[in-house]
Amino acid sequence: MDESLLIKRVRDQDQKALYLLYDKYSAALFGVILRICRNRSMAEDILQETFVKIWKNISSYDSSKGRFYTWAYRIAKNTSLNALRKNDILIQTDDLSVYKNTGSDESQPNYAQLNGALKKLEPHHQKAISLVYFRGYTHQEAHEEMGVPLGTFKSYIRQALQSLRKSYGQEFILTVLIIEWISNG
């Protein structure tokens, strides 16, 4: 179904439409939420809270300003960061061990692991993207975390995004070629 129609239905208080948006976006958002808070049960609560906020605030979403995912991502990130602030910085992990969420612990399995085109990036590019896109760091916090000047950090992000663009662009061209090849028999 056309996404703008789906969003219109959510605006009209159609819960089924919201569940369809959930089916489409919950995994992408959960990927972000879990990497930020690193606690599955907490992340599940936050994911639910995110969709309740989407349900309640859908009228404030303006599609001319950006994609639905971007809007939903912002809600998910802010909800996660607020929840972390509330719980202070002591986070309990799945195996019930307690660790200090200094933000530098990349040793946690699964959660920190990145997939797809990100894996092909240089490690410092990968880390820069990971910090701001998947860990909820601001540019300011992230450059301090990486121990590089802000200007350098911005360059990392720009270069990483260019690499991703190239990668996704190639994927796009490849996809178009495959579709062309299939349709031409």
Added chain:
Amino acid sequence: MDRKKILEEGFLEKYLLDELTDSERNTIESALQEDIELKKQFDLLEADFEHMAFENALEPHVRVKESLQRRLENKKVRRLHNIPFYAAASFALLFLLTSFFLYTKWQNAQRDLNSIQIETTVLKERLNVFEEKTEVANTKLNTINGPNIIPFVLTGNEKLPNSRAVAYINHAEKRVVVNSAGLPQLPKDQTYQMWSDVNGAMIDMGLLSPSEELVTLKYIDKAESLNITIEPAGGSEHPTVEKLISYVTL
């Protein structure tokens, strides 16, 4: 802010990540509306960002969706429950207004009842007075009207030609009542007195006053006539014959 600065300073990324201040956000949004090339860049950035998010998606447990459904549908149930709540609130308000209306009515009725009770009391008192008056009137009537009562009119002689009194004699009950209202007023030091003539002796029956309609006097057996004289105030033991103003033979 020009396009070059926006791109070099990473403002598009910050805008996407919601890291900007309100004024910075407004600046970028205006730039995106005006600069098609910049908007294209942002669209690509968003697309890549979303692509990256889907590549790194982690499937949440099905219980999250179930919990979300329960939460939203419970809310709906709660809303449904709100209808009885509003209905209850409306009934409560209606009850309150009705109670107030009935209370006001009751107060008015109470006031009316009080005034009716007061009026009834007044009427009862007036009725008692009326009954008493009626009784007095009946008694008076009985004294002057009946088969055994014989009325005698005593008209004034030349000394008091306009005077008039009526004596009602009941021989069966041995009672005499006189209506003396027709007698002229006398000076304060004088009074009318009535006498019975029995074998030539004048026997005192009592005093008369023009201000009283019916005066009961002493009944004298074997009286032959009734006589009225003017006497000094308080009456006399013997009649002043010179001041006889009226008499009637029985």
